[in-house]
Structure formats: structure tokens, C-alpha cells
Amino acid sequence: MEIQKDIQNIIDYSHNFAEIMLNNGKEYYPFGAKIDNNGELIAVGYNDNETDFPESQKIINELTAEFEQELNNGRIRAYGLTYDVRVQTNSLKDKTDAILIDIYHRNSNDIPKYYFTYSWNEKNELVFGESFGMKK
Template identity: 55%
Template sequence: MEFKKDIQKIIDYSIHFAETMLLDGKEYYPFAATINNKNELVPISYYEEGNEFPDSQIIIDFLSNNLHNELNNKKIKAFGITSDIKVKSFESEETVDAVMIDIYHLNSNEIPKYFFTYSWNSNDELVFGESFGIKR
């Protein structure tokens, strides 16, 4: 199924970019990636003139609204929005950091939200932990 390849492309790109940003500054603003009608991955970011530190939810809402519009108008085949969140770990009741990728595709309504937990070890190295998906 081709849509699974599109999803994997978005996940691979998003995890790699989030990891790069975390290693660089231990945080990142939400970002997106699309799969266009030529099957190419296109990174998408948000910039607001005069606002160096926008609220993450404003970015997520902006990306979501615009990319849903492009998807509904068949200008793109898929998109994923990646954000840095806190989730409850399945291994314990603690809240942990996670990279969340929320993916939408023209050919599937069954795509879960993907979570990739991470932490920093005693040597200040980034360590990815459990990953899981949760149905919408």
C-alpha cells in the first residue's frame, strides 16, 4: 500500500529533524512535512515576522488549518505535524517527553498519532525510549 510508504517517509524525516533540533538546542517548535502529488517530501515550517517566540499551539493550529485545506483540495497527498509534548509513560505513571507526529493521508482515515518518547541520560545524551501509536 503506497500510503504506508508516505507515512513512513513522514515519520523518518520528522524523527530525524526533531532529533537534530533536540541535539542542537534541547527543544524545537512544531513543524510539518507533506507528501506532494509527485511523491516528494516537502518540509514545512512556520515563521511570523516580528515574533521570534510564537506559542506552539498557534503554530500547530496554523499548520493544521492550512495543510488540511491543501489535503482536502488534493494539492498534497499527506502531511504530518510534529510537536514536542509530555505524555504518561506506559512503563510508569510518570510524565515523559515525546516527539508526537500527527499524520493525515488522502487514502486512510485510520492513521494513529505516533509517539516517540525520549530522555537525556546522565552524560546529557539523547536517548529514545518506547514508541507507540494511539488511534484518534
């Protein structure tokens, strides 16, 4: 099934890249991945001509606009945006860091946002916790 394969490819790439960036520098800028009409995944970063340290929301907005235009024009069949968030994981309203992968596909309007929680242990190693999807 094309939709599930595209979603899994975006998740696999995005989670792996975010993990590498977290392990290398404990942070990362938002980034994207898109699936072209032939099913090939293409990694997409953002380059700001005005600053070396753009606001994350600006990157998310710019990548979203670019991807939406490509999706609406039929140049790609799916895309995903990946960025760091804080998410509530229990009834105590505790928040934790998470990788958020937000995927859109031309053939589905029912794809959840995927969250992969993480923390750092006492040895300063990246540890993944709960992962879940939430309806948009």
C-alpha cells in the same frame, strides 16, 4: 503501498529532524512535512510575522489549517505535524517527553498518532525510549 510509504517517509524525516533539533538545542518548534501528488516530501516550517517566539499551539493551528486546505483541494496527498509533548507511559502516571508525529492521508482515516519517548542521560545525551501509536 502508497499510504504506508508516505507514512514512513513522514516519520523518517520528522523523527530525524526533531532528533537533530533536540541535540542542537534541547527543544524545537512544531514543524510539518507534506507529500505532494508526485510522492515528494516537502519540509514545512512556520514563520510568525509578529514575534520570534510564537506559542506552539498557534504554530500547530496555523500549519494544520494550511495543510487541511491543501489536502482538501487535492494539492497534497498527506501531511504530518511534529511537536513535543509530555505523555503518560505507565500505570503510575509518570510522564515523559516525547516526539509526537500526527499524520493525515487522503486515502486513510485510520492512522494513529505516533509517539517516540526520549530523555537525557547523565552525560546529557539524548536517549530514545518506548515508541508507540495511539488511535486518534
